[in-house]
Amino acid sequence: MSDDSSETDGITSRTPPAVAVVDAQSPGNVGTIARAMKNFGFTDLLLVDPPDLDPDGEAYGxxxxxxxxxxxxxxxxxxxxxxxxxxxxxxxxxTNEDDRSHMRFPYSTPADLAERLPTVEAPTALVFGRERVGLTNEELARIDEICSIPASADYPVLNLGQAATVTLYELRSLTLEETQLPDVERVRAPEGTVDRLYDQWAALLEEINHPEEKRDKTMRMLRRVYGRADLTEREANTLLGLLRRATERPAED
Ligand SMILES: C[S@@+](CC[C@H](N)C(=O)[O-])C[C@H]1O[C@@H](n2cnc3c(N)ncnc32)[C@H](O)[C@@H]1O
Structure with a gap:
């Protein structure tokens, strides 16, 4: 980044970072990256020498x-x-020994960046290269730091869309509420409900005359099973209802 602050006029520090794609040769790649950005909460797409982005073409498709x-x-x-x-x-x-000359140390993995980026105050851009030849040595020489996704030494080159998707996934800064995932704490059965479940089991063991000497062991096993199951409130209430019905069933002749 240049020291000339006038160059930053109109650009404010952003979290999440902007995503820049250099000379994307295929409009489809731009579309794939735009989609990954939307998936993971990134908004600012910068295109260096972009292909034609026809609204009826691959990028939009x-x-x-x-x-x-x-x-x-x-x-x-x-x-x-x-x-x-x-x-x-x-x-x-x-990719190989020759390419290591591209590699400037230290480099970061996307996971490293996820920890460090929130503390970077400057406006930041992740820069992805061309599908066929990546970023040129000249471009890499002007870039502030390097990020590399750890991948198999036999074949570490992901395609452009995959590389962007993996990186953006790691760097997402979505809170749980901003994702589609339910808040586990909100749906988990409260302790009181699970305790009532155990009471109901105890009543059922009584009801079916489960041998007295086996009851403690059976209850311990049930606690372990329910503990592993990490019941939701709805599941616990359903089981509770079923156990109540089984316990309250009139004895058969
Ligand atoms: C198909 S690759 C380009 C391959 C090119 N032969 C090279 O070695 O750079 C297209 C772009 O995906 C990104 N990319 C692919 N694999 C990556 C990896 N393991 N780590 C970080 N970026 C990667 C880079 O931005 C790269 O410019």
Whole structure:
């Protein structure tokens, strides 16, 4: 990133970082990346030398719901401005001994970055390279730091869309409420409900004349089973209802 602060005019520090794609040769790749950005809560897509993004073409076709915002709001940017205005993190794979010359140390994995990025105050951009040739040595030389996804030494090169998706997944800063996942604490059966379940089991063991000497052991086993099951409130209430009905059933002749 340049020291010339005027270059940062109009760009504020952002969390999450912007995502820059350099010379994406296929519009489909841009669409895939836009979709991954929307999936993981990223909004700012920067395109260096983008292909034609025809609204009826592959980019919009691959973008899913990102066709509504991430993609149409994408900003075209020159590499010079990208390098000057942002703290740039170039994403690259190491493929063989020769390619190691691309690799600047220290490098970060996406997981390392996830820990460190929240403390970086400068506007930050993750920079992805071309599907066929990646980022050039000249581009890498102007980038502030390197991020590499740990992958098999035999074949560490992911395709562009996969690399962006893995990186953005690791760097997502969505809170649980911002994801589709239920809050486990909210649905988990409260202790009181589970205790009532055990009381009901004890009543049932009594009802069926389960041998007195086996009852403690049976109850311990039931506690272990329910403990592993991590019951939701709904599940616990359903089981409680069934046990009550079994306990209250009039004795058969
Ligand atoms: C198919 S790769 C380019 C392959 C090119 N031969 C190279 O070695 O860079 C397209 C882009 O995906 C990203 N990429 C692929 N594998 C990666 C990895 N293991 N770690 C980080 N980025 C990766 C990089 O941004 C790369 O420029």
């Amino acid at each position: 691959f973008a899913g719901h990102a066709r509504e915002d991430v993609l149409p709001n994408a900003e075209e940017i020159g590499f010079d401005r990208l390098a000057q205005a942002y703290h740039t993190i170039g994403c690259t794979a190491v």
